[in-house]
Amino acid sequence: MPNHRRPTKRNRNAGTKKSGFKRQSPFTIPAENQLPFYENLNLQATVQKKINGKRVTFLVEKLTSGYSYACTIDDLCRVLTYCPVEDLTGLSLFILRQPKKKETILSPCWGRFVYEFNYQGTVQPAIIIEAVNPAKEIVVKVSDVSLFFQRELDQLGKEGHEIRRIGKKVMVKSSLQSVRSTQLYRTVLHEVGHHVQTKRAVGSYLEKEVFADNYAKQIRALIPDE
Secondary structure: OOOOOOOOOOOOOOOOHHHOOOOOOOOOOOOEOOEOHHHOOOEEEEEEEEEOOEEEEEEEEOOOOOOEOOOOHHHHHHHHOOOOHHHHOOOOEEEEEOOOHHHHHHOOOOEEEEEEEEEOOEEEEEEEEEOEOOOOOEEEEOOOOOHHHHHHHHHHHHOOOEEEEEOOEEEEEOOHHHHHHHHHHHHHHHHHHHHHHOOOOOOOHHHHHHHHHHHHHHHHOOOOOO
16 A cells, blocks of 8 residues: 655644643742742851841851852941841841852842741741852843833942943843942842831832832941941
C-alpha cells in the first residue's frame, strides 16, 4: 500500500501543551521550607545594639562571591538615632541579606520593609537591606520613562550612580559608595517611614510611597553630611 504520510505536513500538536509547550517550570522565586523567600536566611552573625535606649537586633547573612554590604551596622545605627523614639517603637529587627540569583532578576531592590517577619517564633516588623554586586549593572527595560521613574534616575545620579540609556534599556552602574549613599540615607529611612505609616491613616499605595519618601527627606535633613 502506498504511504500517504506527508513528512512536511505540520504536526497538529506542535506548539501546544500536548507537545510539551509551556510545560517547563515557571520562572519564579522558589519557596523553601514553606517560608517567604526573604525569611530563608543563611546567617553569619547576630548582633545586638542599642538605638536611642532601645535594644535592636541585626541579622547578617553570609555573602556569596562578588557581593558586599554597602552599609555597616554602625552606619545604620548612626542614621537611625535621628529618628524619633516613638517612630522606632515596635521596630527592632534589621537584616543584612544576600539575595539569590532569581531574586536579583525578578525582585531586585535596595531594601524592603516586611510587616510580619517570623524570627524565632515571633512575628514582627523588619527592615531588610540587600547586599549588592557592584560589578553587575542594573538593567531596566522600559518602553517609556515616566515622570516618577525619571525622578528616581535623577536622584540615583545625584547619589553617584552612572546612568546610561541604550534604546529601551536603562543601565545603572553602581559603586559601593553610591549604593551606600542610596541605602543609608534614603532606603532605610524610607522603610522606617513605612513602619510609621502603619500607625497612621495612610490610604492608597501611592499615598504610602509619598508619605515614606517625605519621611525619609525630613530625617535626612537632620543628619549632618559626612
